[in-house]
Amino acid sequence: RRTGIPEGILAEGKTPAETAALAAAALETTGHALVTRVEPADATAVRRVLASEAPDASVVWDERGRTVVVHGSGYEPPSLAASVGVVTAGTSDAQPAREAVTVAREMGAGIRLVEDVGVASIDRLLDGLPAIRAPDVLVVAAGREGALPTVVGGLVDAPVVGLPVPTGYGHGGAGEAALSGMLQSCTPLTVVNVGAGFTAGAQAGLVARAVAGARDDGTD
Amino acid sequence: RRTGIPEGILAEGKTPAETAALAAAALETTGHALVTRVEPADATAVRRVLASEAPDASVVWDERGRTVVVHGSGYEPPSLAASVGVVTAGTSDAQPAREAVTVAREMGAGIRLVEDVGVASIDRLLDGLPAIRAPDVLVVAAGREGALPTVVGGLVDAPVVGLPVPTGYGHGGAGEAALSGMLQSCTPLTVVNVGAGFTAGAQAGLVARAVAGARDDGTD
Amino acid sequence: RRTGIPEGILAEGKTPAETAALAAAALETTGHALVTRVEPADATAVRRVLASEAPDASVVWDERGRTVVVHGSGYEPPSLAASVGVVTAGTSDAQPAREAVTVAREMGAGIRLVEDVGVASIDRLLDGLPAIRAPDVLVVAAGREGALPTVVGGLVDAPVVGLPVPTGYGHGGAGEAALSGMLQSCTPLTVVNVGAGFTAGAQAGLVARAVAGARDDGTD
Amino acid sequence: RRTGIPEGILAEGKTPAETAALAAAALETTGHALVTRVEPADATAVRRVLASEAPDASVVWDERGRTVVVHGSGYEPPSLAASVGVVTAGTSDAQPAREAVTVAREMGAGIRLVEDVGVASIDRLLDGLPAIRAPDVLVVAAGREGALPTVVGGLVDAPVVGLPVPTGYGHGGAGEAALSGMLQSCTPLTVVNVGAGFTAGAQAGLVARAVAGARDDGTD
Amino acid sequence: RRTGIPEGILAEGKTPAETAALAAAALETTGHALVTRVEPADATAVRRVLASEAPDASVVWDERGRTVVVHGSGYEPPSLAASVGVVTAGTSDAQPAREAVTVAREMGAGIRLVEDVGVASIDRLLDGLPAIRAPDVLVVAAGREGALPTVVGGLVDAPVVGLPVPTGYGHGGAGEAALSGMLQSCTPLTVVNVGAGFTAGAQAGLVARAVAGARDDGTD
Amino acid sequence: RRTGIPEGILAEGKTPAETAALAAAALETTGHALVTRVEPADATAVRRVLASEAPDASVVWDERGRTVVVHGSGYEPPSLAASVGVVTAGTSDAQPAREAVTVAREMGAGIRLVEDVGVASIDRLLDGLPAIRAPDVLVVAAGREGALPTVVGGLVDAPVVGLPVPTGYGHGGAGEAALSGMLQSCTPLTVVNVGAGFTAGAQAGLVARAVAGARDDGTD
Amino acid sequence: RRTGIPEGILAEGKTPAETAALAAAALETTGHALVTRVEPADATAVRRVLASEAPDASVVWDERGRTVVVHGSGYEPPSLAASVGVVTAGTSDAQPAREAVTVAREMGAGIRLVEDVGVASIDRLLDGLPAIRAPDVLVVAAGREGALPTVVGGLVDAPVVGLPVPTGYGHGGAGEAALSGMLQSCTPLTVVNVGAGFTAGAQAGLVARAVAGARDDGTD
Amino acid sequence: RRTGIPEGILAEGKTPAETAALAAAALETTGHALVTRVEPADATAVRRVLASEAPDASVVWDERGRTVVVHGSGYEPPSLAASVGVVTAGTSDAQPAREAVTVAREMGAGIRLVEDVGVASIDRLLDGLPAIRAPDVLVVAAGREGALPTVVGGLVDAPVVGLPVPTGYGHGGAGEAALSGMLQSCTPLTVVNVGAGFTAGAQAGLVARAVAGARDDGTD
Ligand SMILES: Nc1ncnc2c1ncn2[C@@H]1O[C@H](COP(=O)(O)O)[C@@H](O)[C@H]1O
Ligand SMILES: Nc1ncnc2c1ncn2[C@@H]1O[C@H](COP(=O)(O)O)[C@@H](O)[C@H]1O
Ligand SMILES: Nc1ncnc2c1ncn2[C@@H]1O[C@H](COP(=O)(O)O)[C@@H](O)[C@H]1O
Ligand SMILES: Nc1ncnc2c1ncn2[C@@H]1O[C@H](COP(=O)(O)O)[C@@H](O)[C@H]1O
Ligand SMILES: [Mg+2]
Ligand SMILES: [Mg+2]
Ligand SMILES: [Mg+2]
Ligand SMILES: [Mg+2]
Ligand SMILES: [Mg+2]
Ligand SMILES: [Mg+2]
Ligand SMILES: [Mg+2]
Ligand SMILES: [Mg+2]
Structure with missing residues (x-):
């Protein structure tokens, strides 16, 4: 997206499999993925699927914020002086x-x-x-x-x-x-x-x- | 009223004459009267009627609070140590x-x-x-x-x-x-x-x- | 709290373990604790944890009000002439x-x-x-x-x-x-x-x- | 109307002339008329029109209820034992x-x-x-x-x-x-x-x- | 109740045991009982308790209306010519x-x-x-x-x-x-x-x- | 407008002069104009301005619908077989x-x-x-x-x-x-x-x- | 229905058996049936009942739209040139x-x-x-x-x-x-x-x- | 105000005299004033009072935005490279x-x-x-x-x-x-x-x- 806002994947109302598939697709296209509103009960499943589909990627689960962030191995995250x-x-x-x-x-x-x-x-x-x-x-x-x-x-x-x-x-x-x-x-x-x-x-x-x-x- | 809360006369929706009549009646029965929500445009009329009907009473108009308080000549207002x-x-x-x-x-x-x-x-x-x-x-x-x-x-x-x-x-x-x-x-x-x-x-x-x-x- | 209102612990949306931990912490700091909106199904667990963490304290469960009140052994509850x-x-x-x-x-x-x-x-x-x-x-x-x-x-x-x-x-x-x-x-x-x-x-x-x-x- | 409920004429949103015309029409058809929500400011005009259009009818204005009731000269109002x-x-x-x-x-x-x-x-x-x-x-x-x-x-x-x-x-x-x-x-x-x-x-x-x-x- | 409206027992939010107890109490005092909003899943339990506590009473369950009506053996229901x-x-x-x-x-x-x-x-x-x-x-x-x-x-x-x-x-x-x-x-x-x-x-x-x-x- | 829906001029919140000016402009561009929500009190003024600015046009005021419709002298209104x-x-x-x-x-x-x-x-x-x-x-x-x-x-x-x-x-x-x-x-x-x-x-x-x-x- | 709108059967709030029975009845009367708001979990049951009750009918389940459409063997669906x-x-x-x-x-x-x-x-x-x-x-x-x-x-x-x-x-x-x-x-x-x-x-x-x-x- | 947001004076619900007085006071304290929601009917009065009270100030009325902006003679407005x-x-x-x-x-x-x-x-x-x-x-x-x-x-x-x-x-x-x-x-x-x-x-x-x-x- 040209606005610099990452495309978020809203886990709410999706199965862990669907969520992980969308994240894997985003990872492939854009090098990273951001999943929001992941129920703790679903987080393990989402992470397991991602670990098997994208073994090189880093997958970070934030329980308090209910987000999963995925960075592909070659992804260089932006860094702003602000x-x-x-x-x-x-x-x-x-x-x-x-x-x-x-x-x-x-x-x-x-x-x-x-x-x-x-x-x-x-x-x-x-x-x-x-x-x-x-x-x-x-x-x-x-x-x-x-x-x-x-x-x-x-x-x-x-x-x-x-x-x-x-x-x-x-x-x-x-x-x-x-x-x-x-x-x-x-x-x-x-x-x-x-x-x-x-x-x-x-x-x-x-x-x-x-x-x-x-x-x-x-x-x- | 036994609760010690004065009976208020709500001027809203009444003519100045009606309001003043109710206040004069309260004054006669209870020795004082409290009128709320008096439009500034109506206050003069309310006070004039009261002045003629109860010439001995003190009539205090508070423009900012839109109240008129009337104390009969013999009225002893309560005083609380609080x-x-x-x-x-x-x-x-x-x-x-x-x-x-x-x-x-x-x-x-x-x-x-x-x-x-x-x-x-x-x-x-x-x-x-x-x-x-x-x-x-x-x-x-x-x-x-x-x-x-x-x-x-x-x-x-x-x-x-x-x-x-x-x-x-x-x-x-x-x-x-x-x-x-x-x-x-x-x-x-x-x-x-x-x-x-x-x-x-x-x-x-x-x-x-x-x-x-x-x-x-x-x-x- | 200087206002004399006890700090209440709202059990709603917490696990019994989280609730009990907060109550135990309050007990340690202030000598007593007050927990509200405890589901009957959770009350036993809350009380068991408190009994083991604070064996000297009195723990009172009010099923109809859904509250748990904990007084540490040395706690002297206030008493008002009103x-x-x-x-x-x-x-x-x-x-x-x-x-x-x-x-x-x-x-x-x-x-x-x-x-x-x-x-x-x-x-x-x-x-x-x-x-x-x-x-x-x-x-x-x-x-x-x-x-x-x-x-x-x-x-x-x-x-x-x-x-x-x-x-x-x-x-x-x-x-x-x-x-x-x-x-x-x-x-x-x-x-x-x-x-x-x-x-x-x-x-x-x-x-x-x-x-x-x-x-x-x-x-x- | 067969239900025995009189047809009411709602004065709200009508001119006194319109209201009076509808009442006169009802009077002619049914022998009586019932007008509701008449503003005091309009009541005189409504009654004057009715007085001139139906000189024999009785026209009763209730200021507190804001109704005008018209009975034609030959109208026999119902009377119920209840x-x-x-x-x-x-x-x-x-x-x-x-x-x-x-x-x-x-x-x-x-x-x-x-x-x-x-x-x-x-x-x-x-x-x-x-x-x-x-x-x-x-x-x-x-x-x-x-x-x-x-x-x-x-x-x-x-x-x-x-x-x-x-x-x-x-x-x-x-x-x-x-x-x-x-x-x-x-x-x-x-x-x-x-x-x-x-x-x-x-x-x-x-x-x-x-x-x-x-x-x-x-x-x- | 002097108004002739039966006291209804609202089953909603009560356990079958509580509901049945209230119905049994009403039966004893007034000779009959009327229970509303009974979940089908609870009806059997309510009826079983009533059958054991009041074996002589007639107990009628209306599944579509979700009501249970209980008449004691000596109860004479009212009958109106309307x-x-x-x-x-x-x-x-x-x-x-x-x-x-x-x-x-x-x-x-x-x-x-x-x-x-x-x-x-x-x-x-x-x-x-x-x-x-x-x-x-x-x-x-x-x-x-x-x-x-x-x-x-x-x-x-x-x-x-x-x-x-x-x-x-x-x-x-x-x-x-x-x-x-x-x-x-x-x-x-x-x-x-x-x-x-x-x-x-x-x-x-x-x-x-x-x-x-x-x-x-x-x-x- | 390509959709065939005429552009309406909403008179609500405009002065009669503003409304008439917009209608005259529409008339010039499209050959006709449609004004809605015209207060009866404003209709005469709107029509007078239009009559002087576009003397050849037909101007039709519908009091019950509160619309003014203006057709330029050369305007050929559409006609549908439906x-x-x-x-x-x-x-x-x-x-x-x-x-x-x-x-x-x-x-x-x-x-x-x-x-x-x-x-x-x-x-x-x-x-x-x-x-x-x-x-x-x-x-x-x-x-x-x-x-x-x-x-x-x-x-x-x-x-x-x-x-x-x-x-x-x-x-x-x-x-x-x-x-x-x-x-x-x-x-x-x-x-x-x-x-x-x-x-x-x-x-x-x-x-x-x-x-x-x-x-x-x-x-x- | 003379309006040409098919009678829809709303599955929401019904058991699969009830839904299937209503669909079978519609099929018998009108030659076809349209069921909406079918939960995926219920669709199999609905289809199984229909398959046994109406073995000749075609039964089409659309998971994304949550509809089941049933056409009897002799049903000729309408076809519009629009x-x-x-x-x-x-x-x-x-x-x-x-x-x-x-x-x-x-x-x-x-x-x-x-x-x-x-x-x-x-x-x-x-x-x-x-x-x-x-x-x-x-x-x-x-x-x-x-x-x-x-x-x-x-x-x-x-x-x-x-x-x-x-x-x-x-x-x-x-x-x-x-x-x-x-x-x-x-x-x-x-x-x-x-x-x-x-x-x-x-x-x-x-x-x-x-x-x-x-x-x-x-x-x- | 340290935030750099000018203090606005809301004219709504004030008389032109009150509004102008507040603006004159702001002008004196801060060198400028910003008045919002000025009714066109009140703008002339507001400007006249300001013209007489602060003859050196520039007073700008924006009819479409309903604002009055006042800059004292010595006021240097901020200018941002954004x-x-x-x-x-x-x-x-x-x-x-x-x-x-x-x-x-x-x-x-x-x-x-x-x-x-x-x-x-x-x-x-x-x-x-x-x-x-x-x-x-x-x-x-x-x-x-x-x-x-x-x-x-x-x-x-x-x-x-x-x-x-x-x-x-x-x-x-x-x-x-x-x-x-x-x-x-x-x-x-x-x-x-x-x-x-x-x-x-x-x-x-x-x-x-x-x-x-x-x-x-x-x-x-
Ligand atoms: N937690 C969130 N709150 C609001 N919008 C979100 C959130 N997570 C993702 N989105 C955005 O919601 C849209 C997803 O819409 P959808 O096509 O329904 O999945 C995308 O534009 C996301 O960037
Ligand atoms: N400003 C006010 N706000 C609320 N209640 C008022 C006020 N002024 C008078 N009252 C009370 O409103 C009641 C008057 O009700 P009414 O019979 O409608 O005049 C009395 O009980 C008054 O004490
Ligand atoms: N289905 C119902 N809907 C409305 N009121 C009911 C119903 N069933 C019982 N009641 C009335 O609700 C009151 C019960 O109130 P409670 O004390 O909360 O049990 C009694 O006055 C009953 O007569
Ligand atoms: N009575 C009406 N109700 C709804 N929309 C209207 C009406 N009259 C005109 N319009 C439309 O409202 C829009 C006018 O918007 P505006 O730019 O605010 O004047 C145009 O698209 C008109 O076609
Ligand atoms: Mg953008
Ligand atoms: Mg009281
Ligand atoms: Mg406080
Ligand atoms: Mg009826
Ligand atoms: Mg009653
Ligand atoms: Mg269109
Ligand atoms: Mg700030
Ligand atoms: Mg505040």
Whole structure:
């Protein structure tokens, strides 16, 4: 794809065999593959098929982000002189946050992960400020009321992508409260759909690419 | 009413004449009256009627909170040894916040008003902390994403009533994002309906009454 | 946590082993632990792990409220000179109501539980009035149309927290009718999200703490 | 119409001239006419046109119910040996309640109107019980949380039609909370749409007709 | 219950043992019991327990309506000189329709069941007209677009209760389209919640009781 | 536009001057113009401007459909050997129905308009059957519960486009009940958005064009 | 059915035995049968029963469309001189698209299937244009944002039926975003409910029948 | 504000005098002011007050974007070596698009505006490709079904911010269809709330600032 966003293979709704076949095909065509939303129960099967079909490839399974990344033996991953920060409010934000990490990393961005700095304990967030202010662009993941990106947006200069997480129950549960809160944020944010770690990581990756391109142009 | 919550007269949907007549009737029966949601355009008419019907009464119009409070000449307002704090995120929260102030004050509570400490500028909020930590119970009003009560709830010991304000536009506008965010808050909160300053003030007033009653029992 | 609300461990979405590990960690740091939303099928496993990891601790499983409470051998639970009343409309309200009971009790409040006084049989409710009027603050749980807190609010002086229960089917089912009814209540109420027994109990506990603090101040 | 429900003319969205013309036409064909949702500002014009077009007819304007009823000089209204009770929670329920009254009365039913017995003051409701228990069928109107039909349904033997009223604001406002509460009622009710006084009155009228028919059969 | 509506035991969410125990208790107190929403897989267990606990009682299982009706040996069921018609659009309406049948029959009403006369084939509906016009009151069940009660309401003199059925998929599925269509019906209807066969049958039963009472009064 | 659908000028949200200017421009480029959603109050101004800017053109205002159609002096409108039937349930369906008529007629289709055959009076609908069965394709407009297209769809062989009309009030009002009912219809229908007469007429016009094209091919 | 739309048997919610019995009955009455929404796990059982009950019939299982088509030995399927095009955006649109194919083919239409031409790669769509422009009527299936029918509608002369597919997650998932996008399309479209392949195919089949009828008339 | 996003003054809901006073205050403190959502009817008044209060300042009114920009005499606006592209589907997207333009321009970005390239005419969009591919970051505005950002995202390398516009009517109107479509987009996008031109421009401005900063670093 000319946009530099890797084609993701969404494992959801596919059998491990189908998923692995699609990954093997991508590997053959593009030299690498990125699989998202792999159920832990399916990961072993996916990896076994890939190991037999592409014995030379490296296959990395990230359980918390539910991704499988495959690099062919000759694949040279991109590397950008720019970084993406991924910030989470709590442990239940890990899955989509790490899906975003994987996509941005595959696009070549440096990654800075700052976890568990939710707004219920403002001190811990302020302690994390130097790390939060360092990257060129931020993805900020939060569930329930989803207030973290608003607070972070008031503390940093970088563009901020809000990533609502499908936690919560009752009215506004399943991420709807977090999504609408981020859309209404009184600090300007852009937003992706509930749980859309892939999209958040891809857009942050594009910003990093634009910044890195500018850095390279300058130094060339 | 035995609960100590004053009977409010909702001016919305009534003519100034109807509103004033109801207030005059309440004044006669109970010695005082509390009118909410008075349009500025109607306030003069309401006050004129009251001035002619009850020339001895004091009539106080609060333009920002859109309330009219009437005390008959012999009325002795209650006074409680307990305080209600009302905190707002921004200027557009003033109307429901001050409606809450008026109700709680009429119930006898001391009032502490802390305005414009929204989460987009966390420094200003932290500066306000001593004032926010002083009252016995808090009403915290916020519109758009409504994140302020969550952050305040993590910084204080007192009970917190979240009051969503009908600001915002687009998806989740008219206070729905703020309401669902407060219901999902990751610090425990109780909540009232969008714009329900009367209800928030009345419940905070009941808490103040319970606390003041305990203080009095102790000292008696 | 400085607010006096115990840190709750939400078992939902965790394995019994993960839950027990978090509880053991809390026990070590704070001397006690409170686990909510434990499936009966998981409770035995959670308790077995805790029994082996913390043999001296008392471990109490409440099947109806789906909570596990752990007190270390040296733990001295708080005790407040104030009480929380928990009122339910019917048997299907038991789970969130008892979750609220457990939280408030862990905060030290005295508990008064009044069950099955739903508005379909107004006589039974009126019979329960003395018990309902005794506590310093009330949590009132109801599902389906959720009318009980409105009726109770008209009969008592204490603050009332409405707790909507996720019963009912069809339009407005899963607690949405009860939530919106409590938000619209014509007697002033504060409200928590559907099924949020923890939040209701915690806020009622804070009110009890404020009242008890006032009683203590007086008597000191 | 063979069902015995009078054809209603909905004034909403029509000019007074159009409304009056339709009423005059109905008068000519059927001997009478029933116009609903007439704005007070339009009522004079409607009545003037009717007075000039049908000078012999009786024209009755009910300002609170916003209905105009026209009986031609030779019209003999039906009269049923059965009664419809219409019960309201508060003054803001008057318009749809009286719309129901007018329809049921035009169908010939005896009418019993019991007003302002909302559940916030259960005593007043219990005082009204004899009047509420007398009619053959009840229409119970309530806005905001709409709990009154549920409570009434537990106290009477007659069929109960819940009539949600479009009051309230914020979440669940405009009658949606009342409607979903009545649909979820834990005493069995049938329900009509928000503000549908005509429908409630018409169905209650059909029940009265069925009962009166049975009474007549017996006595014949 | 004085209203003449039998207390229903909702099996949904209960174990067969719990359900059977509640039924046995009701049998002992009132001489009969009515259980609704029994899963076929649970019916055998419920019946076996009842057979052993109450060997003299008659226990009737209706698989299509998912009800179990228990009559103690000395129980004399009521019998009313009035009838309830239950009309369905298609085979997927059978469960709630027959739940309504069972409740109305237990209240003593004569039952007339007219099935599969949906509006897609208007001829079949017109063929059924004599049967549809016979009863004193009608329950009309329909899913998907739920248009049948509107059409029936235009053809009969009796009161009509619309019973929306939770069929359909996509937008407006799960009975929401049928419910909102019945609430908007251009022939006057009363309505119950989606799938609420119990409620529809109970209210139709009350109308039948009122009519039968009138017949009895006349003939006495 | 190559699709044969005329470019419509939506007057909504434009001043009469802007609307007339756009129509004059379309007239110059394409020889004709079609303006929709013209408020009666604006129609005179639009026509006056057009009369002065294009004195030779014919300008036709349809008040019920709120359309203005302009044909330049040399414009030869298309004429198709196929017909579109437009069927309405009641008088409040006239505006979108006639908007559909105008669009289809401008595309060259013969028009058959059958009005006021709503399902509340099934006899009148059956009387209209010959007219309803004649056209090659049908647009069926209905508001409130929107049941008419379902019933018509069961009686004809032609394709049926359901056109929901924004009537009704309360739950499902503003056309939402009609839309979801048509989407759930138990006779197969295609549907357009609420009030989308232009779209319904345009698609029916395309079907007529396809049929007429086939007729022409055959006869050539 | 006189409309020429085959009666479909919806396997969803039925046992394989029930489904097969209904198909066998349809086969006996009409000479053929069409079963939709057959789970792959059930297909073998359905086919085995049919093979034993109707050994002479041809039974065709389409796994991707989840349909079973049965033709009795003497059945002569219709054949129309007109074609239906079915266009999809991606692989996840296959099931409803092929359900539409099967219905239209059973009605006799020629079929043109153009797959995987989603708007994210506009080149592939433009490559497919000749195939997309050939048929007499189009069904265009798309999930997630559902933009394909809008783009196709701007490129063709034929009527276009939008078929929203229940893919996507988070806000607007399950096909709601696609449905509302198609209803709002700025090129005129008609639309069916989410996943309603049967309905889309049936209406496209009716258009094909009308066109073919016109072709036949001409040539006769 | 340290983030480089100018403080915007929202004129909506303020009198021209209040708006002008806030702008004058901002001018005094920061040397410039940016006012959004100014009604044309109010713009003259706002400008007159500003002209008298700050006679040296330049005051620029953009009628299509409804913004007023004020630069004090000594104000040196920022200038960035990076550009923001703003793309619209049709004329009704102009207001939020130009609000985004103004914000990004005030932040110093070069602006590229490409208008009226909606997906209904794919040719016009492809003609615009060189202009669309030039900027460093894009804001793409679209109403009704909101498909344009998805198509653009597949054609460019730059980050894309989707800006849903509150056009459309009926189901999904007021921008909800466009918002949910962009959130579901099958090319990765970030999104802002309906009509949130300020937010889209501000975030695009931050990306431009990051890119320009990188360019500057390189060249320094
Ligand atoms: N986790 C994910 N979230 C959103 N999009 C994804 C994800 N993983 C893959 N995709 C994208 O989804 C599309 C796959 O669509 P499909 O053709 O239905 O498999 C591709 O464009 C992927 O790049
Ligand atoms: N601003 C307000 N918000 C909510 N409730 C109010 C307000 N003002 C008055 N009320 C209460 O609303 C009820 C008035 O109802 P009504 O009979 O409709 O006038 C009384 O119980 C008042 O105490
Ligand atoms: N199928 C049913 N639908 C609606 N209500 C029912 C049904 N079956 C029993 N009920 C009623 O639901 C109430 C039972 O509530 P609970 O206390 O939660 O068991 C009783 O009032 C029953 O009469
Ligand atoms: N009443 C109408 N309903 C729906 N679309 C319309 C209507 N009138 C005109 N249109 C179409 O709406 C589009 C006009 O969009 P705009 O550029 O916003 O004026 C054109 O494609 C017209 O053909
Ligand atoms: Mg920032
Ligand atoms: Mg805020
Ligand atoms: Mg706190
Ligand atoms: Mg009270
Ligand atoms: Mg009753
Ligand atoms: Mg009828
Ligand atoms: Mg086209
Ligand atoms: Mg791109």
